[in-house]
Amino acid sequence: MGKRVAVIVGHPAADSWCGALADSYAAAARAGGHEVRMVHLAQLDFDPSLHAGYRQIQALEPDLLAAQATVAWAEHMVIAYPIWWGSVPALLKGFLDRILLPGFAFKYRPGKAFPEQLLRGRSAQLLVSMDTPPWYFRWVYRMPGIVQLKKTTLEFCGIAPVKVAAFGPLISSSPAQRATWLAKAARLADGL
Numbered sequence: 001m002g003k004r005v006a007v008i009v010g011h012p013a014a015d016s017w018c019g020a021l022a023d024s025y026a027a028a029a030r031a032g033g034h035e036v037r038m039v040h041l042a043q044l045d046f047d048p049s050l051h052a053g054y055r056q057i058q059a060l061e062p063d064l065l066a067a068q069a070t071v072a073w074a075e076h077m078v079i080a081y082p083i084w085w086g087s088v089p090a091l092l093k094g095f096l097d098r099i100l101l102p103g104f105a106f107k108y109r110p111g112k113a114f115p116e117q118l119l120r121g122r123s124a125q126l127l128v129s130m131d132t133p134p135w136y137f138r139w140v141y142r143m144p145g146i147v148q149l150k151k152t153t154l155e156f157c158g159i160a161p162v163k164v165a166a167f168g169p170l171i172s173s174s175p176a177q178r179a180t181w182l183a184k185a186a187r188l189a190d191g192l
Contacts, residue, residue: 002034003192006074008067010081010092014042017170017178021127022080024182028189037070041091048094054102068099076123076192077159079149082170083130083137087145096153105157117158124154124162127185134166163188 007026011018019040026036044063051058060068071077081092102108106115128146130137137143150162165188167181 002032003075004073005029005034005036005076005078005192006039006070007036007078008039008041008080008095010041010079010089010095012042012089012091014040016042016082017129018080018082018127020182021129021167021185022078024185025078025080025125025127025189028186029192032189032192034076034189034192037073039067039070041095044095046095046098048091048098050094050097057101058098060098064095064098067095068104071099071119072104074122076125077154078125078127080127081129081149083128083132083145086141088149100153100157115156117156120158122159124159125188126150126162126164127188128164128166129170130166130168131171132169134168137166137168
């Protein structure tokens with residue numbers, strides 16, 4: 001039986017390389033019998049700033065309500081995004097700030113050091129593009145833009161396991177290398 005898969009394109013441009021990776025994964029997932037819903041951040045209308053932190057919850061715009069419903073629906077999440085300045089793009093960070101709210105993604109409990117993880121039972125795949133060689137990003141920089149999303153965001157909310165596929169350096173890649181990466185993204189969907 002197929003899984004419910006949410007594919008989130010975290011690049012702020014509609015025609016990005018991350019979008020191509022996400023499309024390759026989504027097509028393979030559909031071919032494998034999985035139900036796929038796509039969320040393209042470039043197409044959403046929302047304020048990415050969490051103006052009052054979590055002291056006061058901002059009302060979610062219709063696009064964010066729909067995206068949050070897709071996350072709730074999903075059994076598996078895929079997030080395709082580039083590494084910019086060692087981290088995730090601001091639009092992706094703002095999207096996550098806005099939808100992964102207390103009471104939806106986690107819940108603090110009196111007297112407990114760690115919150116209840118409200119998104120348990122879901123897994124995730126990160127498709128990460130970068131201009132830095134992935135080995136250098138891992139061993140020298142220690143992967144801040146991956147650790148942040150994997151450990152302190154998704155796993156904090158109970159999403160596990162979170163698998164990572166890094167693609168780079170993009171800036172010097174050839175068309176043949178990019179075709180290989182697109183095929184790899186498709187193969188990752190075979191493991192659902």
